[in-house]
Amino acid sequence: MKFENNLPIYVQIVDYLKSQIISGVLKEGDKLPSVREIATELKVNPNTVQRSYQELERENLVFTQRGMGTFVTEDKKVIKDLKKNLANNILNNFIEDMKAIGFSSNDIIELINERVKEEK
Amino acid sequence: MYDVDNIVEIKNLTKSYGRKLALDNLNLNIKKGKVVGILGPNGSGKTTLIKILVGILRQTKGEVLINGYKPGVQTKSIVSYLPDRNFLYEWMKVEDAIEMYKDFYADFDEKKCDDLLQFMRLERDMKVNSLSKGMKEKLNLTLVLSRKAKLYILDEPIAGVDPVARDQILDAIINNYEENSSMIITTHLVRYMEKIFDEVAFISDGKIILEGNAEKLREDKFMQIDDLYKEIFG
Amino acid sequence: MLKYMKYEIKGTYRFMLAIILTVIGASTGLQVYGNKIFVADSYVGPNPTGILFLAIMGFLIFGAFISALFYIIGSFRKELYEDRGYLTFSLPLTGKQILGSKTLIALMWAALLIIISLVYNFILAIALHGGVVFSELFEAIRYLFRFKVDNVIITIILASIFSGITTLLLIYFSIALSRVTIKNKKIGGMWFIIFLVLNSIISFLTLMAVEAFPFYLDLSNFNIIRASELTNYMGYNMGLIMSTGSSTGMIITSDKNIVLNIGSALFSIITAIGIFFGTSYLIERKIDL
Known part of the structure; x- marks a missing residue:
């Protein structure tokens, strides 16, 4: 590390x-x-x-x-919670950053949908 | 009053060489069981402080207690000291140095010493005088760490050695430091050593200008100790 | 302390062995060649090369003794001026133990060097002149021992040893004192001046002690004699007066009685002890490495 x-x-x-x-x-x-x-x-x-x-x-x-x-x-639940927590943290940071550069919630969702489609 | 939780207590310590002050009313307590880094550039008073602690230099003013005793024969038997120079006798072989440590220090652990010798790639029949600088440093450290001392005092243990030897020395310190003992390490190479300190004290012009728990300082200042060091002395 | 003496011996034996071998070698050369040219019935004078050879051998012996002395002094000096002091003075030893070890080992080497040189030369002389006849050798050794039993010889030897110890301790003290007072490491020869000054002061005080306490002790019968009665007491037997440094005040009469001035004897002993404790104190409490 x-x-x-x-x-x-x-x-x-x-x-x-x-x-x-x-x-x-x-x-x-x-x-x-x-x-x-x-x-x-x-x-x-x-x-x-x-x-x-x-x-x-x-x-x-x-x-x-x-x-x-x-x-x-x-306890699998604990690990699952950890994963969820981590995901939440990432999301929170991401959303915060996006809003800081002027994206609305809808803009963000649209952007993510596009990206997910592209990756498929 | 002497606090039994402290392995070292330093009160108003002053050392002057003529008009020049090497230590200026310095105060510092070191708790048992901690690894403490004394950080400062060359000439800040680190080595002077260490020499007073190990009893080979006398203060002009102030008081030093190690485990409740003034530096002397009593404290020398519980302190394992690594000087910043090659202190072994010139005529010695590695073997002789080990024998001497065994003879004089009841806390010397020969098994540990053999493990360390192997780790450092040192042989008992090597002559001290023919070793390279890095090898000498490793031998000195081997001897010092082979004791199960109450207090280890290492003066600039990685100064002037190559990166490979440096890593070996750091490993040896981490692996052989006894849980119940305390350690004082001076260095100006903060980047390489900061992760092994519990506590750090910054020394400048013979005074402690900042001290505290290393993790707490990282949290409070939002930076690593090395960056803090550069900010203070850079 | 015995432990520390072990490392003193380990550190010095190579050099001292070389010194002893040099003395033995040079003595052999001196005696064998000397024997060749000074055979009683056919005297052949030394030629110039021969003279040179004798001179070199003599110089070697003298040089070896001087080197031994400086080596012993140097081994103490190094503890205070070189990095090895970091080891010595971080060992859990008192100043008295370190100084005691150093002094005892120095004395051991001095004794060994002197005894080996004397005995070797003595035996060699007999071997060269009388041939190696074991009975003669045995006789010679017997003679050597009978010679030793003599009171005067023993006293002179003891007085020399005592004076040697005092001088050595005073040298150590001077070195330690110059280290403590003069921080500049470059002025290395200062101790010698301190030594000369202290030595003069001590000699002077010893003489004062003779005057201050004018009583003498006859070692053969432990009579105490006043100074004013001394000439009377000794009568025509008054002989040789020893005044080697600290043993001033010892008088040896020609009928081999030894009379000691009590004042100076006490003063000398107290001085020696004082110098020992003083030096120990300096190296344990005052030296700044």
């Missing part, structure tokens, strides 16, 4: 792991790499990685089994 310039490291690691879960690189019930492994791979303080794991755990995306490691949740 590449780090962005304006976000805390732990947030970027959280986003990175989320994208891995959404894209299916990490599947339900998969074991996450250990904190140390990620820390070494990304050359990041283990405490920071720990914080990212805590954040993911707080959002119920992963769970920790003592002595075993950290695993991706087996």
